[in-house]
Amino acid sequence: MTTTDYEHGVVPQDQRKSWLSIATVWIAIGIDLSGAFLGVSLASGMAFWPAIGATMLGSLLLGLLAMACAYVGAATGLSTAMISRAVFGRIGGAILALAIAVSLVGWYAVQAGFFGANAQIAFAEFTGIDVPVQVFTAIGGVLMAVTAFWGYRSINRLSTLAVPLLLLLLVVGVIVAFTVNGAAGLQAPVEATFTFGGAVSLVMGIFILGVVLAPDMARWAKTPKQAMIAGFVGFFFGNSIILVVAILLARIMDGTELMAIFFALGLGGVAVIVLILAQWTTNTTNLYSAGLSFASISERLSRRTVTIVLGAIGIIVGVIGAADYFVQFILVIGTIIAPYGGVYLASFFTGRKTARWAHGATVPLVDGWSIAAWVVGIFVAVATTNPADGPGFGWFTLTSISALDGLLVGFVAYLALLPLRRRVTPASAPVTDEVSA
Structure with missing residues (x-):
């Protein structure tokens, strides 16, 4: 097996993959228990068709945004963290890469713990034996770390095997539920606890950081066009499938927990397989991207070595349950990362023909203009975050998705500063360091 994931440079053309291969990875990432829980919540807090409509609209907007981010990844052949060097300079890019790595390791630990808690319930249902949750957390964490260690090719193989099976099992669950209970539950009245706009925001919010990090996978696409197709599909x-299935099952079975619904349908084995595959395919990419990001800080760092270290840290944090105490901190990091997506989109599409985006180009140590746009985006993201939803002030509302607010404002801020930047900074301004690309 090839041993490099090109963490310090461009993915060669002869190593690029088809759009379907990459889309399969993203679909596998999207089918997870977080989406299942959100789908159940929407089913209990909205009428059926508005819940489905919010899911479709939110996923459509995510797909369109992913097309732009995926294009950048395929056109440059670089990871999200390596792109940050062209945007923010060597030091600024290293800071952003570190933030991405910390955030993703944190979510890796949280998701490993989440896996452990659900696996413990499923095991007890089957055997009646109460095994400590830490055992399942460690086992799940190791499985996810092994795939992340081997890299994109391993993740792609896992996704290719998992997605058809996951889709089949989810469809089987829906068919059996309809057979057992019929469709009457779809139109059952519920107390409306979500507005349509609020539901769309939640649907987008669970995958918005995945859009920002899309270049990590899109850089493997054969062409930018194929990357855009893969991003949208x-x-x-990937975002809508698990939500729709969860909404259907929760409505038909009048349940509040997807795993319990599968067991109630006599599909306990299906529940366990869905649990393992859904979390495995999703969480392994958290660690993979964390390794890519941290390794980009220096050419002396090997992605595989970094992945082992970060994976061990994440498993330990997940096993001792400490991840729950860091959720607020992780949310802060996420608020910092999201505006970066808008800045790198604006930087690439307005300056892709400039020297800094070329292979082996030199970049400044710090790009103050890009960082200024990033800071503006971060400020708006924090200002629009409701304190009840995470660290923020809730001063005003734009899209009602703080991460998307930061991304859009970062994009606009970069464009707004561009005329002044061109007036102040000569085209031949000296550069002081080299981007490894």
């Missing part, structure tokens, strides 16, 4: 279907 992967994020639209």
Whole structure:
């Protein structure tokens, strides 16, 4: 097996993959228990068709946004963290890469713990034996770390095997539920606890950081066009499938927990397989991207070595349950990362023909203009975050998705500063360091 994931440079053309291969990875990432829980919540807090409509609209918007981010990844052949060097300079890019790595390791630990808690319930249902949750957390964490260690090719193989099976099992669950209970529950009245706009925001919010990090996978696409197709298909279907299934099952079975619904249908084995595959395919990419990001800080760092270290840290944090105490901190990091997506989109599409985006180009140590746009985006993201939803002030509302607010404002801020930047900074301004690309 090839041993490099090109963490310090461009993915060669002869190593690029088809759009379907990459879309499959994103679909596998999207089918997870977080989406299942959100689908159940929407089913209990909205009428059926508005819940489905919010899911489709939110996923459609994610797919469209993913097309732009995926294009950048395929056109440059670089990871999200390596792109940050062209945007923010060597030091600024290293800071952003570190933030991405910390955030993703944190979520890796949280998801490993989440896996452990659900696996413990499923095991007890089957055997009646109460095994400590830490055992399942460690086992799940190791499985996810092994795939992340081997890299994109391993993740792609896992996704290719998992997605058809996951889709089949989810469809089987829906068919059996209809057979057992019929469709009467779809139109049952519920107390409306979500507005349509609020539901769309939640649907987008669970995968918005995945859109920002899309270059990590899109850089493997054969062409930018194929990356855009993969981005739309992967994020639209990847985000909507599990939500729609969860909404249907929760409505038909009048349940509040997807795993319990599968067991109630006599599909306990299906529940366990869905649990393992859904979390495995999703969480392994958290660690993979964390390794890519941290390794980009220096050419002396090997992605595989970094992945082992970060994976061990994440497993330990997940096993001792400490991840729950860091959720607020992780949310802060996420608020910092999201505006970066808008800045790198604006930087690439307005300056892709400039020297800094070329292979082996030199970049400044710090790009103050890009960082200024990033800071503006971060400020708006924090200002629009409701304190009840995470660290923020809730001063005003734009899209009602703080991460998307930061991304859009970062994009606009970069464009707004561009005329002044061109007036102040000569085209031949000296550069002081080299981007490894």
